Amino acid sequence: MLSVLDSLALEVQFLDRAADFYETHLELQDDRDGHEVAYEVGDTTVVLREPHPGGVPRGGLHVHYAFSTTEDYYAEWRDRLGEDFDLSEFQFGTARSLYFDDPDGHCVEIGTGGADGDEPLTGVFEVVLEVESLADAESFYRDLGFAVSDRGDERRRVRLTGPVDLELWEPQLGIADARGGVHADLAFRTSDPDAAATAVRDRACSVTDLDDAVRVRDPDGHYLTFKPD
Template sequence: MLTGLRWLALEVKYLDRAQSFYESFLDLEPVRESETDAVLAAGDTDLVLRRPEGVPRGGLHTHYAFSTPFEEYDRWWDRLSESFDLVEHQFGDAKSLYFYDVAGNCVEIGQRDTDGQGITGIFEIVLEVADLDRAESFYRALGMEVMGRGDERSRVRLTAGPFDLELWEPQLGLADGRGGVHVDLGFETADPEAAADAVADEARSVQTVTDGVRVVDPDGHRLTFR
């Protein structure tokens, strides 16, 4: 049902500092800018940096992952290790590095089978939830499938194919990352109304907006279907 990730929005206090961080360290190019937000291109996904001046707000302390081709990873490690105390983890034959941005978000760069150079997209976002079973049911109604579960702590990983969501009850994860709160996400789907209908009974609200249908999930995350 969900065929792509259109945007991830992060809340930042100081827009100029956050924008400079992502442009300088990760080579993300601006798509548009205003006094209240800046949109940067992360492959085909928009990274939205937003001051807390309205609703929806962006996510706070959100752990999420950028994709990069396998052959690009060492270049990122060498470059970023000059400025950050990086943490690294191995997942099968793929590696990921972790560090923090100026707003306290845990940023991951992971090796993926992807074309292009540099940052090619966002492939994972972690959401904090109060009730894991309820949250899992909500996102499975959108066609997401379970990939795995945490052995010791309450978390589950779901996939829509092009991207994954991890749902965590409050906890610290790898590199002390946390799930984001009041995260604002945009999704591609062939039928926005059908996606909204699939979760309407469990959603806090459903609203038609200029660019699609917006749903607020039981934990206050805002999802826009386009």
């Protein structure tokens, strides 16, 4: 139903400070517009957004999300970032990941588990959302076409596979003391935005028609915007 993660928005306290972090340490090139800075990473735009009056959706707070990289670039990231950060590193089967925090408490992961490419960062392959009811959140996202790929040992988290991997967490600290994001702001491409909204309309907190898209607010306050392919 949903084909690709189009954008992920993060709330930041000071835009210049956040932009300097992403441009200095991750070598991203910005497209600045008022209260926002946008970075193109593979198919996904990562947006840094300052809070301002009337700015809804705001972008997520303390979001744990993951950039994909290649095996060759992974070693370069580990060596270079290790000079400035106390990195956490974990291995998942044959995949490896680095974890560190940005100035606004977002836990940034760089892992080999995503799509390959020629760039140092090739896309966004995972986003973690905090939810109140794991069962209800799982049902909501499964109706959008996501499928369960893993469950936590204590059944307090579930991993879903789709156009991006979604981890749904009840309130907790994860790897590298990361937390699931609150009031996250995600946009997806789909062949039929109205059909995607209809699939979850009965449980959504709100459904808003935009000029060329439909925006849904899920039961945990996360915003999902469905855009046409």
